[in-house]
Amino acid sequence: MRTNILKWAGIFLLCVVLQTTVVPLIGLSGITPDLLMVALFFFALKTGQMTAVWVGFFLGLGQDLFSTSILGQNALSKTIAGYFAGFFNERVMRVDIVFQIVLLLVTFFLNDAIYFIVQVVIAGGGTGKVVHDLAVATVPRALYSLLFALLPYIRERFMPTSSRR
Amino acid sequence: MRWILELIIRYRVVVAVLAASCASLWMIASPPLRQAKTARLLTISVFYPLQITFDQMTKAKNIYAENRHLKGEVALLTAQVAQLKDEKIENERLRGLFGFEQRMPLDIIPVSIVARDPSPVLKSVVVNAGKDKGVLTFMPVVGEGGIAGKVVQVMPSLSQVQLIRDPLNRTSILVRRSRAVSILETENGIDFFGLFRTHEDVRDGDTIVTSGLGGIYPRGFPVGVVDRIIDERDPLFKKATIKPSLDIDHLEELFIVRLPPQWNAFRAQLDSLQRQR
Known part of the structure; x- marks a missing residue:
């Protein structure tokens, strides 16, 4: 239990460090992967909704505090994203890789949709803006993030545990 | 009262989502001044201690590196001090010899x-x-x-x-x-x-x-x-x-x-x- 907590704390910390240092350097036309979102997604799959909700909330809150977004905007979107992803907890149901990819994309959409809706409600705009932002920003970002999300799968697939020793 | 508690335990995930969402919405709905105040409060009470912890860890790492560097310097300075002491002794001896040479009436x-x-x-x-x-x-x-x-x-x-x-x-x-x-x-x-x-x-x-x-x-x-x-x-x-x-x-x-x-x-x-x- 303690090992798991430390492992995930380490993963989130690594994601925060990479997100703020390396990720901006590998952006393509201003589109960068969201490693925290990927980490939250896998965390939710592994641990379930309860923990994913609170981890999502505090991760989002942290992002809000250290970014220019409205306070609570990321907290709300990540709480919902964590809740949604946690619904497919591996202990409850078996999720294959294709389904995981679809789920990740949906989680991204859900997260960004809430984020953009809050943006529109506070700053003004319409449904069209939300859809436009989802299409322009979320799709490439989700796909780019998917490449990083596939890394653990690739490692499992091509470097089995026995050969990694 | 008890049934409320049981309800919360039974639907704890929903309660958690609602609590987190409500907290987020409250922050979103707050006026900018209160948002800034809340952000400051959160930074000081939650994230600042974490940041301090990370800073301390970084500092500890720096202290380790600094310690190694200082140890090297100490070794170098010790060698220099020893060399200076040796030179001092030699200097005193040569001064003595010079005095002896001056005192000596013979060629x-x-x-x-x-x-x-x-x-x-x-x-x-x-x-x-x-x-x-x-x-x-x-x-x-x-x-x-x-x-x-x-x-x-x-x-x-x-x-x-x-x-x-x-x-x-x-x-x-x-x-x-x-x-x-x-x-x-x-x-x-x-x-x-x-x-x-x-x-x-x-x-x-x-x-x-x-x-x-x-x-x-x-x-x-x-x-x-x-x-x-x-x-x-x-x-x-x-x-x-x-x-x-x-x-x-x-x-x-x-x-x-x-x-x-x-x-x-x-x-x-x-x-x-x-x-x-």
């Missing part, structure tokens, strides 16, 4: 030791002055504290000095206080002694100087002090152990006294007498 040749006798008991050394500087055989050699030996072999630019430690080297000595005369001797190169007649007044702590006899050393050069009188129940002689005033084990600089040895004149006279015959 002297300052020399450095370039080679030492490999035997455990240092019996002779080679110095960096020879014929080129006017060194002659049997010239006396002195150090800062007293006599060191005599030149026994002269080469073009080097000379071999037989030290008083050599059992074959014997020096005529004199007790400064009582003017008792003897010969400075050694059997092992370490313990020096002089045999005096039993009636001679020789005491512990008496200063021993060269007597001027023997044709090598001029009179009055310091040799050492009487360390102990050994009464061996000899009716004729008593033995006085002598502690040399020159630290022979740590010789570095010496002075050859440019004094034509009386031996040369004596030999010249002997040669002329033989030729006359």
